[in-house]
Amino acid sequence: MEAIVAMLLSSVVVVLVGTTFLVQNRYYATEVKRALVHDNARAVTDLLTPVIRSVTEGGVVVAGPRTLTVRTPIVIAVVCNRQANFADVYNEGGESAIDTLEVAGVALRDTLTGAWTYANTDWSNIDGSGGAPANDCAAKGADTTGVAANFHRIRRLASLTGLPDEGDLLMIFRETTFSFAPSAMDSSTWALYRQPYGQTPVEYATGIDTTAAFQYRVNGSYVDTVSAGQLDLIDAVRISANARLPAPTGGVEDVSFGWSVNIQLRNLRAVK
Numbered sequence: 001m002e003a004i005v006a007m008l009l010s011s012v013v014v015v016l017v018g019t020t021f022l023v024q025n026r027y028y029a030t031e032v033k034r035a036l037v038h039d040n041a042r043a044v045t046d047l048l049t050p051v052i053r054s055v056t057e058g059g060v061v062v063a064g065p066r067t068l069t070v071r072t073p074i075v076i077a078v079v080c081n082r083q084a085n086f087a088d089v090y091n092e093g094g095e096s097a098i099d100t101l102e103v104a105g106v107a108l109r110d111t112l113t114g115a116w117t118y119a120n121t122d123w124s125n126i127d128g129s130g131g132a133p134a135n136d137c138a139a140k141g142a143d144t145t146g147v148a149a150n151f152h153r154i155r156r157l158a159s160l161t162g163l164p165d166e167g168d169l170l171m172i173f174r175e176t177t178f179s180f181a182p183s184a185m186d187s188s189t190w191a192l193y194r195q196p197y198g199q200t201p202v203e204y205a206t207g208i209d210t211t212a213a214f215q216y217r218v219n220g221s222y223v224d225t226v227s228a229g230q231l232d233l234i235d236a237v238r239i240s241a242n243a244r245l246p247a248p249t250g251g252v253e254d255v256s257f258g259w260s261v262n263i264q265l266r267n268l269r270a271v272k
Contacts, residue, residue: 034255034257036207036245037207037243037244037245037255037256037257038243038257038259040205040206040207040208040241040243040257041205041208041241041242041243041257041258041259042241042259043192043204043205044192044204044205044208044212044239044241044259045239045241045259045261047178047192047194047204047205048068048178048237048239048263049261049263051070051072051176051178052070052237052263052265053263053264053265053266054072054073055070055071055072055265056071056072056073056107056116056171056173057114057115057116057232058071058115058116058118058231058232059071059072059116059118059173060226060231060232060234060265061175061231062177063214063216063225063226063231063234064214064224064225065213065214065215065224065225066179066180066181066213066214067177067178067179067180067214068177068178068179068214068237069175069176069177069178070175070176070178071104071105071107071118071173071174071175072173072174072176073171073172073173074097074098074099074102074103074171074172074173074174075091075092075093075097075098075171075172076091076169076170076171077089077090077091077154077169077170077171077172078090078091078167078168078169078170079164079165079166079167079168079169079170080136080137080140080142080151080166080167081133081136081137081139081140081142081166082163082164082165082166084158084163085155085156085158086128086131086153086154086155086156086157087153087154087157087163087164087170088131088133088136088137088151088152088153088154089133089151089152089153089154089170090137090142090147090150090151091150092150093150094149094150094151094152095127095152096149098123098172099174100123100127101123101196102174102196102197103121103122103123103126103172103173103174104120104121104122104173104174104175104196104197104198105118105119105120105121105160105172105173105175105197106118106119106121106126106154106157106160106161106170106171106172106173107119107161107170107171107173108157108161108162108164108168108169108170108171109168109169109170109171111165111167111168116171117161117162118161118173119160119161120175120197121156121160122198123172125155125156126154126155126156126157126160127153127154127155128152128153128154128155129152129153130153131153133151133152133153134148134149134151137151140166154170157170174196174197175196175197176194176195176196176197177193177194177195177197177201178192178193178194178195178214179192179193179195179201180192180193180208180212180213180214181193183203183206183207183208184203185203185206186206186207188246189206189207189208189209189244189245190208190209190210190212191203191204191205191206191207191208192204192205192208192212192241205241207243207244207245208241208242208243208244209242209243209244209256211240211242212240212241212242212243213240214237214238214239214240215237215238215240216234216236216237216238217234217235217236217237217238217262218230218233218234218235219233222238234265235264235265236262236263236264236265237262237263237265238260238261238262238263239260239261239263240258240259240260241259241260241261242256242257242258242259243256243257243259244256244257
């Protein structure tokens with residue numbers, strides 16, 4: 001009888017200890033997943049916020065609920081010498097400041113309206129290596145002392161944006177597409193993809209919910225899609241970067257986190 005009672009009490013203790021362990025283990029697993037969905041959602045906005053804030057006027061190319069394509073400056077250069085088929089320009093850091101692999105084109109700023117004329121091309125098509133751009137700009141009055149490496153030559157502008165005047169601004173830009181789509185690494189969730197112009201999309205943040213989307217503020221109201229004729233009216237982008245992961249073993253509900261950020265396109269002109 002004593003042995004039976006001892007075994008019964010031992011079984012009760014084992015059950016209680018086992019139950020406590022399972023509850024604690026499930027709680028820990030849930031907290032780990034909760035931290036992960038927070039990180040996934042914030043990773044989306046951490047990537048997109050600085051990019052969207054640097055978009056110049058006319059830099060939004062595609063504005064849809066799942067896809068956003070924007071143009072952002074790699075460098076802004078000043079034209080200091082113009083010839084029939086090229087322009088010599090100055091920018092801080094010179095050619096070494098240009099990520100040539102991400103160059104998607106060149107843009108010329110209209111001095112009267114402030115608008116940019118964009119032309120897609122790669123760096124090899126516009127790179128004007130050779131010549132003496134620093135000397136040519138010095139002959140036009142530019143101070144090149146100690147900064148000759150900051151001058152370089154851009155070709156084929158006549159057929160791309162039109163020839164600039166001396167003193168005009170040129171932009172070497174990148175074009176990047178961001179999209180929400182099913183994850184290639186985890187088929188149960190979606191992900192944010194980043195695709196530089198002409199390159200393969202790269203999965204950046206996994207564990208995104210299917211409700212993740214972009215919205216755009218046009219004339220004071222947010223909409224899911226903006227037509228090509230109204231892209232220049234966008235003055236802010238809302239990112240709903242909701243994240244979701246399946247519940248841990250034994251859990252009932254998925255672990256989710258809702259995260260929304262409004263980002264002002266601060267480099268647009270105040271008057272449209």
